[in-house]
Every structure is written in structure tokens, then in C-alpha cells.
Amino acid sequence: MDIxxxxxxxxxxxxxYGDGGFTIAGLRWEGSVLVLPERTQPWSPRDLAQVTEDSLAPLLTLEEKPRLLLLGCGQRMAPVPSALRAALRAAGITxxxxxxxxxxxxxNVLVSEDRSVAAALIAV
Known part of the structure; x- marks a missing residue:
């Protein structure tokens, strides 16, 4: 049975992922990336301190914003400033x-379920 x-x-x-980049939809991306179900684009932050409302502007200015943003923090999870979380919440993004x-x-799981999701992935 195929699952x-x-x-x-x-x-x-x-x-x-690894070695400073990602393989997404058959293409190799060097550095951090923003990934939406239908496209991937380069993203400038190299660490969590560089993740700001401005760095996430490509998501915040979308007409149809994702309902959920997965922030890949690098090797380990860490907190983000409450102002950033509030700005995303104001845009309707969890x-x-x-x-x-x-x-x-x-x-990958959420895309396979056709959910409204984006990922901001810091390269490791």
C-alpha cells in the first residue's frame, strides 16, 4: 500500500536542507528562503536577530496572506520580539x-493538506 x-x-x-541552503521543488537555493505553496524566493536573514517586520514584508504585503507562518529559527528555536508577533497577528498570520x-x-505536511501556510527558513 502506497502511503x-x-x-x-x-x-x-x-x-x-543543510550546507547553507535548501532543495525545494527540484532546485537548490543557497541561503535563507521564504517558501509559499506556489513559489520560493531568497530571504536575507542569516540569523533570528535579522528577522524583522521589514524582512517579512513580502508576506505581509500579499493580497492573500498565509494564515500560518512557520519560522525556521536555524539550529535551535528561540523567541522573537513581541512586536513582530503582534505585527503578524494584525495581518491575520499566526x-x-x-x-x-x-x-x-x-x-511539507501542511502543503500536502492544502493548508494556507508559508515558511521563513533560516539556512543551516
């Missing part, structure tokens, strides 16, 4: 923090 989840065509799936590996795996 592989069906992934809708055109969806971004994180196939691998923030979930986890290490980058956990965020990659969780993103």
Missing part, C-alpha cells in the same frame, strides 16, 4: 517557531 501523500501539482516541497528542520517537515 505517500499526494502533492498538488506546482506545490513547493522542501526535499532537503506565527509558529521551530528549528529549521522541523519547519521544513511541518511545511
Amino acid at each position: 505517500t501523500p499526494l502533492i498538488p501539482t506546482g506545490r513547493q516541497i522542501v526535499k532537503g 506565527l509558529e517557531l521551530m528549528d529549521t528542520g522541523g519547519a521544513c517537515r511541518t511545511f
Whole structure:
């Protein structure tokens, strides 16, 4: 019995991470990335201290914002400033923090369920 989840065509799936980048939808991305179900783009933060409302502007300015943002914090999870969490909440986005590996795996599961999700992944 095949238990592989069906992934809708055109969806971004994180196939691998490490060595300073990611393999997503068959492409290698160097550095941190923002991943939405339908596209991936480079993202400038190299560590959690560089994650700001400005760095997340590409998500905050979307017409259809994701309902959930998975923030891959790098090797370990760490807190973010309450102002950043409040700005995301005001935009209707719930923030979930986890290490980058956990965020990659969780993103893949939620995309396979066709959920409204994005991932901001700091490269490890």
C-alpha cells in the first residue's frame, strides 16, 4: 500500500536542507528562503536577530496572506520580539517557531493538506 501523500501539482516541497541552503521543488537555493505553496524566493536573514517586520514584508504585503507562518529559527528555536508577533497577528498570520528542520517537515505536511501556510527558513 502506497502511503505517500499526494502533492498538488506546482506545490513547493522542501526535499532537503543543510550546507547553507535548501532543495525545494527540484532546485537548490543557497541561503535563507521564504517558501509559499506556489513559489520560493531568497530571504536575507542569516540569523533570528535579522528577522524583522521589514524582512517579512513580502508576506505581509500579499493580497492573500498565509494564515500560518512557520519560522525556521536555524539550529535551535528561540523567541522573537513581541512586536513582530503582534505585527503578524494584525495581518491575520499566526506565527509558529521551530528549528529549521522541523519547519521544513511541518511545511511539507501542511502543503500536502492544502493548508494556507508559508515558511521563513533560516539556512543551516
